[in-house]
Amino acid sequence: MSIARAGAATVLVMAASANMAQAQGREQISIVGSSTVFPYTQAVAEQFANVTGAPSPIVESTGTGGGMQIFCGGIGEQHPDLTGASRAMRPSEYQLCQENGVESVSEALIGYDGLSIAISRSNGDEWDLTLGEVYQALGAQVPVDGEWVDNPHETWSDINPDLPDSEILVYGPPPTSGTRDAFVELAMLAGCEQLEYVESQGHDDDWIEQNCSRMRQDGPFVEAGENDNLIVQRLNADSNAMGIFGYSFLFENLDTLKPVLIEGVAPDENTIADFSYPIARPLYFYTKNAHRGVIPGFQEFIEEYMSEDALAPGGYLSERGLVPLGDDRRAEMQDRVINAVPMDAPAD
Amino acid sequence: MTETTPTRGIDWASPETSSRLKARRRRQNRLKYAGMVSIGIAFLMLGILLVSIISSGYSAFVQTHVEIDVFFDPEAIDVDDLPRSNFNAVLAATMQAQFPEVEGTAELRRLTGILSDGARWTIRDLIVENPDLVGETVAVSVPVADTYDQLYKGFIDRETPEQFRRLDDAQIAYFDRLVEEGRVEATFNWALFFNADSRFPELAGLKGAIIGSFYALATCFVLSFPVGIGAAIYLEEFAPRNRFSDLIEVNINNLAAVPSVVFGLLALAVFLGWFGMPRSSPFVGGMTLALMTLPTIIIATRAALKAVPPSIREAALGVGASRHQVVFQHVLPLAMPGILTGTIIGLAQALGETAPLLLIGMNAFITSAPATPFDSSTALPTQIFIWADSPERGFVSRTSAAIMVLLGFLVMMNAVAIYLRNRFQRTW
Numbered sequence: 001m002s003i004a005r006a007g008a009a010t011v012l013v014m015a016a017s018a019n020m021a022q023a024q025g026r027e028q029i030s031i032v033g034s035s036t037v038f039p040y041t042q043a044v045a046e047q048f049a050n051v052t053g054a055p056s057p058i059v060e061s062t063g064t065g066g067g068m069q070i071f072c073g074g075i076g077e078q079h080p081d082l083t084g085a086s087r088a089m090r091p092s093e094y095q096l097c098q099e100n101g102v103e104s105v106s107e108a109l110i111g112y113d114g115l116s117i118a119i120s121r122s123n124g125d126e127w128d129l130t131l132g133e134v135y136q137a138l139g140a141q142v143p144v145d146g147e148w149v150d151n152p153h154e155t156w157s158d159i160n161p162d163l164p165d166s167e168i169l170v171y172g173p174p175p176t177s178g179t180r181d182a183f184v185e186l187a188m189l190a191g192c193e194q195l196e197y198v199e200s201q202g203h204d205d206d207w208i209e210q211n212c213s214r215m216r217q218d219g220p221f222v223e224a225g226e227n228d229n230l231i232v233q234r235l236n237a238d239s240n241a242m243g244i245f246g247y248s249f250l251f252e253n254l255d256t257l258k259p260v261l262i263e264g265v266a267p268d269e270n271t272i273a274d275f276s277y278p279i280a281r282p283l284y285f286y287t288k289n290a291h292r293g294v295i296p297g298f299q300e301f302i303e304e305y306m307s308e309d310a311l312a313p314g315g316y317l318s319e320r321g322l323v324p325l326g327d328d329r330r331a332e333m334q335d336r337v338i339n340a341v342p343m344d345a346p347a348d
Numbered sequence: 349m350t351e352t353t354p355t356r357g358i359d360w361a362s363p364e365t366s367s368r369l370k371a372r373r374r375r376q377n378r379l380k381y382a383g384m385v386s387i388g389i390a391f392l393m394l395g396i397l398l399v400s401i402i403s404s405g406y407s408a409f410v411q412t413h414v415e416i417d418v419f420f421d422p423e424a425i426d427v428d429d430l431p432r433s434n435f436n437a438v439l440a441a442t443m444q445a446q447f448p449e450v451e452g453t454a455e456l457r458r459l460t461g462i463l464s465d466g467a468r469w470t471i472r473d474l475i476v477e478n479p480d481l482v483g484e485t486v487a488v489s490v491p492v493a494d495t496y497d498q499l500y501k502g503f504i505d506r507e508t509p510e511q512f513r514r515l516d517d518a519q520i521a522y523f524d525r526l527v528e529e530g531r532v533e534a535t536f537n538w539a540l541f542f543n544a545d546s547r548f549p550e551l552a553g554l555k556g557a558i559i560g561s562f563y564a565l566a567t568c569f570v571l572s573f574p575v576g577i578g579a580a581i582y583l584e585e586f587a588p589r590n591r592f593s594d595l596i597e598v599n600i601n602n603l604a605a606v607p608s609v610v611f612g613l614l615a616l617a618v619f620l621g622w623f624g625m626p627r628s629s630p631f632v633g634g635m636t637l638a639l640m641t642l643p644t645i646i647i648a649t650r651a652a653l654k655a656v657p658p659s660i661r662e663a664a665l666g667v668g669a670s671r672h673q674v675v676f677q678h679v680l681p682l683a684m685p686g687i688l689t690g691t692i693i694g695l696a697q698a699l700g701e702t703a704p705l706l707l708i709g710m711n712a713f714i715t716s717a718p719a720t721p722f723d724s725s726t727a728l729p730t731q732i733f734i735w736a737d738s739p740e741r742g743f744v745s746r747t748s749a750a751i752m753v754l755l756g757f758l759v760m761m762n763a764v765a766i767y768l769r770n771r772f773q774r775t776w
Contacts, residue, residue: 028724030627039739042547042713049715050469053431056544058628058724059713061737078624121512227736229744252739255505255512316465320547321739 026077029057029301033067034178036113036246037084037283040317044305047316051304054297064178071286072097081291081298085284086113086178091346104289107343108302109333110311112323114247114272115183115279117170117260122239125164128261131278133159135191137168138221140214143197151216168220171231172244175223183244184213186279187262232257247272248321272323283322289340306334401755405748411537411550412492412500414462414526418442418471419485430476435468436460447522459522464491466551491539491550492532494742496523500532503741514741540749544717545731549742552735554750556717560630560710560725561699561757567634567721568641568698573691575638576645577680583646584653585675604643611639612704620708628709628724636708637698644697648690652683685772692765696758702729728754 031041038061049056062070064085071083072093079102089097089107097105117134119127129137136142136159142151156163173180192198192212203211215221224231224243231243232253242260247267250257259266262278271277285305292299304310310317311334313324325333335341358365421441426433443459444450450459467490474488475481491497495514498504500523510516515523526532543553579600587593615636619625625632656679664674705711711730718725726734732754735747 035737038713039547045713046547046715056715060628060709060711061713078627228739229736246739248739252514252741255508255514258512 027296028055029082029295029298030080031057031059031082031084032062032070032080033060033082033084033285034064034086034283035061036064036086036178037110037285039248039320040110040283040322041082041084041285041305043316043320044301044310047310048297048301048304052297052300054300057301064181068093069096071288072100072102074100075102075288075290077295079288081295082285082287082302085286086182086281088282088284089286089343089346094345102288102290104340104342106287106289106337106340108285108287108306108337109325109329110283110285110305110322111317111325112272112275112280113283113321114267114277114323115179115186115244115281116247116250116267117242117244117262117279118235118250118253118257119242119260120235120239121256121258123258125166127164127258128264129163130194130263131187131191132194133163133191134187134262135195135212138170138172138215139188139192139212140216141211143195146197148197148211151218154220166240169222169238169241170220170244171222171224171234171241172215173223173228174225179244179246182281183279184215186281188212188215190278246321247323251321269318269323273326280323286343287337287340289342292340303338306337401748401751405745405752407501407503408540408742408745408749409537410501410534411539412497412532412534413489414492415487415489415531415533416442416446416463416467417485418488419445420471420475420482422483425475425482427479427482430479431472433472433475435472438471439463439468447525458519462492462496462519462523462526464493464550465548466491466546492523494549494740497550498741499523500527500534540746541753544715545713545726545734546715547713547738549738549740549746552743552746554728554731554753556714557726557728557731557750558753559717560633561727563630563718563721563725564633564637564705564710564727565695565699567631568637569691569695571635571638572641572645572694576642576691577649577687579642580646580649580653581675581680584650585671585679600643600646604647607703608640608701609703609707611636612707614639615704616707626722626724628712628714629722630710630718630725630727631721632708633705633710633727634721636704637701640701640704641691641694641698644694645687645691648694649683649687652686652690653679655686656682682774685768689765689769692761692768696761696765699757699761700729700754702733705730706733728757 029045031045033041038059041059045057045059048054060080064087067080067083067085068089071080073079089105094105097103117129133156136151137153137156139151141148142153143149144152153159153168155165155167157165172183189208189212192208198208215223224234228245228249231245232249235241235243236256243257250259250267265271265277267277267279272280287298287302292302309315311322311324311330312318315324318324324330360366416439418438419442421438424434424437424441440456440460443462444456447459450456470490471488474486492500495504499515499520504514506513506520523532539551539553541553541558542555543551544556546552583593583596587596615632619632619635620627660678660682661674664678665671669677705727710725710727711733712724712726713734714724714726728750732747732750735743735750
């Protein structure tokens with residue numbers, strides 16, 4: 001009896017205090033968004049909390065699309081202040097923001113990220129692929145003898161006799177991942193466009209997007225889950241397997257992995273920044289300007305994120321693998337974002 | 349007739365009988381060996397799991413530290429605003445004094461990179477606590493950066509060509525000199541338990557996750573234990589047996605089998621969506637886990653109540669006790685050990701649950717431990733999830749170490765459950 005009574009009382013007390021806690025204002029900055037931007041935001045958040053002594057910001061990795069949905073949910077302390085994105089905001093997302101009263105949003109381009117295709121150093125061959133070859137190895141449907149058929153290629157030499165006669169086996173991210181979206185857009189679609197068949201048939205971009213977006217499902221491409229460390233371990237165990245992941249993972253594991261050159265270019269800080277390495281993408285974050293000055297420390301956090309310490313070459317974000325912007329571009333971004341200049345509606 | 353065949357009884361010596369017997373024994377042995385093989389496979393798998401976790405995780409329990417002589421230069425330290433002084437300059441000067449031949453800011457910065465990024469906060473806290481240290485030289489032990497930690501533990505192969513190594517020859521030479529001078533030592537990694545999360549592996553710890561898990565479990569216990577017992581007592585002792593109570597019973601059994609992620613979605617929609625409760629908080633995590641644990645507790649409690657012999661109830665009723673008195677004074681105390689065992693096992697399950705916590709945002713990166721159950725935090729399984737996804741090498745071993753800590757808690761809870769069962773078990 002007494003147990004039950006005490007229990008019921010505690011439940012009531014806890015429920016009441018939950019309401020109280022909620023009624024108080026939020027003291028920490030709340031951040032959502034892309035898993036690719038996540039490590040950089042983490043770094044800024046920790047730096048910010050250490051330097052200012054302010055409560056540690058809450059950084060959550062929700063993916064770019066998920067982050068936009070939550071971010072554009074509205075104004076007020078139950079909605080996050082900032083979202084990271086591994087692509088620019090889409091017109092539909094901007095529309096959603098506007099509809100929910102999130103009118104002034106600043107767009108910050110913070111740098112670039114490369115997607116690397118890597119293979120174990122114990123693999124003896126020198127790998128240099130064109131995007132067309134990457135597409136022919138991994139696309140669901142490819143042209144063979146002038147016919148658009150299910151991908152029959154089993155070894156790299158099936159695609160190009162000059163390539164090594166080893167089996168195609170590539171570990172990559174699942175469809176839920178932003179990395180996968182970027183890979184499809186930057187490597188698969190671009191590779192498809194290169195194919196002679198597509199060119200000679202005069203297919204346009206819509207056709208390419210409809211027919212070339214799917215990865216093959218018959219074995220040679222393995223969806224390895226969101227965990228890139230797992231892919232790294234697989235590559236070390238199997239010297240013929242390749243893996244697709246963000247450049248920062250290759251950078252951390254250069255002693256056991258080597259990059260597969262794309263169009264003769266290896267990913268590094270310079271080739272990613274000037275886009276001569278073709279599988280590179282810009283990284284952004286978006287700030288909710290109505291929350292500046294309302295959420296304690298939010299403006300200071302943005303200033304820390306846009307500071308030279310963080311963003312400049314040699315800054316602590318580039319130590320983590322972010323490829324920095326050029327000096328002029330960076331100065332322009334710093335100016336715009338710190339002064340809360342709202343972005344224009346993205347074009348379709 | 350010279351021969352008589354026995355009409356009854358079996359000729360045990362006949363070849364048919366003995367072959368039938370042999371076949372029976374063979375079948376029996378096959379069953380026995382199949383059982384032994386299954387157990388063997390189970391143990392083998394457990395062994396592989398433990399060996400792989402321990403072999404990759406043991407190194408995280410040790411952290412390399414370096415002792416440096418920090419001179420709190422009055423020029424570099426801003427006496428009026430101590431916390432905001434330029435501690436990077438203090439550290440750079442310290443390393444310069446150690447390696448006088450190093451020239452140029454870039455090289456000096458590379459040299460200072462041997463120290464963990466947290467070193468400047470360590471010395472900041474030191475001077476803020478004791479401002480008299482300005483102008484003094486103090487020997488301080490600070491963690492080394494993750495790559496040097498990996499080097500000292502032998503995970504970076506010095507034979508690898510220089511351009512593929514995370515550390516070049518010059519950096520290794522600096523570090524080796526510190527080792528020769530006896531300034532480097534590997535000590536137990538207390539930071540793993542007493543630091544909150546960090547992006548630097550050498551500073552990252554489980555404090556936030558352990559406290560978050562504790563708050564979540566406490567909330568889960570406070571909610572699910574009384575409600576679960578209440579429901580079980582009603583169903584077992586008071587409810588009439590009819591189609592309605594059968595329906596309830598079937599549904600409770602079904603609920604116990606619902607995948608946990610479904611409860612996470614429910615919590616996301618109801619607790620966060622409707623009630624507008626704070627995201628990422630252990631309190632909401634605990635409420636979600638309570639939904640999941642409730643059916644387990646109800647089923648365990650009902651089993652424990654059923655196991656109390658009816659004679660006890662009848663005897664109590666016979667001397668004039670009310671049904672209420674029978675339940676609370678006789679049946680419930682006798683059933684308590686079974687109830688507690690079931691509850692602890694339910695809570696242990698909840699402790700290891702990840703999926704529902706991911707949905708309510710308990711996988712956030714937060715560099716401080718929660719002060720109340722309403723502050724944002726992670727829990728042990730979601731912390732493992734975050735670390736497993738981090739690119740730095742040091743997090744590979746820390747992930748396994750966190751798994752070992754979680755397993756440790758689970759084993760402890762199960763041990764308590766077994767102890768309670770053995771200590772208070774009654775046979776009738």
